[in-house]
Amino acid sequence: MTSGSTAPEREPTREFARFIATLDGGSLPRSVREHLQGALLDTLRVASLGERAPWSEWARALARDLGGRERSTVLFGGGRTDPERATFVNATYAGSLDADDVHVGAMLHPGCVVIPAALAVGEAAGATGREVIAAIAAGYETMIRIALAIQPTHFRRGFQSTATCGVFGAAAAAASLLARGADRETRIAGTLGLAASFSGGLTQFYHSGSTVKRIHAAHAAREGVHAAQLAAAGFDGPVDILEGRDGYARAYADGHDFSIALDGLGSRWRLLETAVKPHACSARVLSAIEAAATLAARHEVRWQDLSEVRVGIPTVIQGRLTSGSPSDLQAAQMSLPFCVAMALVRGGWTDAGVALGLDDFDEALADPRVRDLAKRIVCEPDPEAEQASTAESVGARVTLAVGTGERWSLFVPAPSGSASRPLALPDHRARFARELARRCEPAALEALLESVCTLESQPGVDDLLARLGEAR
Numbered sequence: 001m002t003s004g005s006t007a008p009e010r011e012p013t014r015e016f017a018r019f020i021a022t023l024d025g026g027s028l029p030r031s032v033r034e035h036l037q038g039a040l041l042d043t044l045r046v047a048s049l050g051e052r053a054p055w056s057e058w059a060r061a062l063a064r065d066l067g068g069r070e071r072s073t074v075l076f077g078g079g080r081t082d083p084e085r086a087t088f089v090n091a092t093y094a095g096s097l098d099a100d101d102v103h104v105g106a107m108l109h110p111g112c113v114v115i116p117a118a119l120a121v122g123e124a125a126g127a128t129g130r131e132v133i134a135a136i137a138a139g140y141e142t143m144i145r146i147a148l149a150i151q152p153t154h155f156r157r158g159f160q161s162t163a164t165c166g167v168f169g170a171a172a173a174a175a176s177l178l179a180r181g182a183d184r185e186t187r188i189a190g191t192l193g194l195a196a197s198f199s200g201g202l203t204q205f206y207h208s209g210s211t212v213k214r215i216h217a218a219h220a221a222r223e224g225v226h227a228a229q230l231a232a233a234g235f236d237g238p239v240d241i242l243e244g245r246d247g248y249a250r251a252y253a254d255g256h257d258f259s260i261a262l263d264g265l266g267s268r269w270r271l272l273e274t275a276v277k278p279h280a281c282s283a284r285v286l287s288a289i290e291a292a293a294t295l296a297a298r299h300e301v302r303w304q305d306l307s308e309v310r311v312g313i314p315t316v317i318q319g320r321l322t323s324g325s326p327s328d329l330q331a332a333q334m335s336l337p338f339c340v341a342m343a344l345v346r347g348g349w350t351d352a353g354v355a356l357g358l359d360d361f362d363e364a365l366a367d368p369r370v371r372d373l374a375k376r377i378v379c380e381p382d383p384e385a386e387q388a389s390t391a392e393s394v395g396a397r398v399t400l401a402v403g404t405g406e407r408w409s410l411f412v413p414a415p416s417g418s419a420s421r422p423l424a425l426p427d428h429r430a431r432f433a434r435e436l437a438r439r440c441e442p443a444a445l446e447a448l449l450e451s452v453c454t455l456e457s458q459p460g461v462d463d464l465l466a467r468l469g470e471a472r
Contacts, residue, residue: 012149012258013242016142017189019265020172021179025134025456032269033456036136038428039101040452042276043111044075044468045432046100048439049280050093051076053358055214059092072120073465076439077472083120084229087170088215088222090116095162095217097358098333099280103273104418105391106147107154108161110169110274112217114139117170117225118177122461127177129458135176140271142192143169146242148270148391149261150253152316155203159252163201163216170224171195178232186239191228193237196248198223206320209328273392275418276428279356284317284394285336286415289356291398292340293349295410303344303373305402311340312382312397312411314389322379325371332361340398341374388413392420429453439471 028036050056060078068082074089081089094100095112102109114136122132147154147165154161175191201216227237241247242258249256279289288311295301313322317336324337332338342356342364343349364370388395393414401407414420423431429449436445448471451464458464 010258010262011240011243012262013189013192013238013240014185015262015265016146016172016192016242017185017239020138020142020176020188021185023134023138023176023266025130025132025137028133028137029269031272032137033133034425035269035272035274036133036140037453037455038276038423038425039111039140039271039274040115040136040455041428041432042101043094043115044452045435046097046112047075047090047093047116048435048471049099049357050095050097053093053096053214055096055211056089056093059089059215059218063089071124073123073469075468075471077469080469083124084222084225086120087116087225088218090120091218091221092215095221096214097280098282099277099357100217101274101276102283103144103147103270103391104275104283104393105151105273106144106161106165107151108143108147108165109217110140110143110166110271113162113166113221113224114143114169114173117221118173119461119465121174121177121225121228123465125177126460128460129455131177132461133456135173137269137271138176139169139173140274141265141269142172144270144274145261145265149258150249150256153254154252157252157254158203160201160203160213160216163220164199164252166217166220167195167199167224167227168192170221171227172224174225174228175231178228187231187236189239190236191231193239193241194230194235195224195227195237196241197237198227199248199252203320205330206334209331211330213330273419275393275415276423278415278417279339280358280361281333281339281356282321282336284321285339285396286417287394287412288313288336288396288398289339289343290415291396291410291412292400293343294412295398295400295408296344296347297349299400299406299408301344301400301402301408303341303347303369306344306373306400307403308399308401309340309344309373309377310399311336311377311379312385312399313379314386314394315381316389317394318379318381324375324377326365326374329358329361329365332365335374336379337374337377338364338370340377341370345370345373384411393418436471444471
């Protein structure tokens, strides 16, 4: 780990720019292409869920009021506007529910930032499907790797890295599509330099509530697109912004290690480490939910009979994710005791498709049974959970006891959907189809699925976005 004032041996800003400039969607490994297909299906599925949230209407109304040239599609019947506003609205849909994909070690959600930016800019620029896929890959890798280089002190200082590092993901994707010519690499580096000045997002919401986290991803996505458009107009930023003595790493973290960010760039794909979520909550509580639900179903445990619930956790989540008395909806989604209490009170965990959605959290906040049980759940450090927790997932042990003295325990080292237990493409298709069936007739849904899954071979994104725009 180096301090922010130490002169680096490498030039990470330039190296990321070179990676982005030379990335070809046609040469991506099959595993990467398949993962991105799943990520696209998942992000659009979550966006469909998020479009119905109240803050999504606030974002749509604001976009309508501000206006903009109709060059990019707002999903699900939202009309058309300029790329920045379309990106903001679509990223609000995708990134506001805490149901989107996640990289645990980087502590961020890449899909909800990168994919809306790539689609909006790709549509406006007339990019091919292969170019858009390359832009998405570039955005994922850039955003994840920069965050890995500055975590965990970035988070400890109060930054929410989807918002702060997300701006680099969106800028990388947008610049990949907009920067052309012999100086492409330098212009991309200058775009990253611009984007750094627009990076922001604080975690006070964990303590005080508010709706600001609902637009953290949207802000990052829009500002990344803004940086790329500024660069296309002639502006630029420092081409050593990441490593410079008064650059990003020094300003945003107490220490950094850019070898983590750069090693294997272009050959080891960190995007393969991202996970998808079965529930609309923090990724770091998913193992606990799964363990609690499995135990309750396996032993037919009723929440009323519980005398004790203990959850063994790694120390990294102690504190911000272990409050048993959440103050609002956002806090409830970030509370391990509350999520476990919901799972136990709800019961009926026999169908693999069952999930905790935003409406479930909203209802549970008004349910005294859930609130009472959440306050009684004990979270404590667990050596096995500590050892199992990695940059890809967080493990948990749940122990349930009932008044008769019976006691059961289950350890889940990594939740379903994580990198070590990934969903297959048929699972992604099925989840997408279940949600989009609410918006599309069967024939239209099948055509939409085909358009998503063949994007890399399409001459552009117009067909996909037209179908998504019509899915109401």
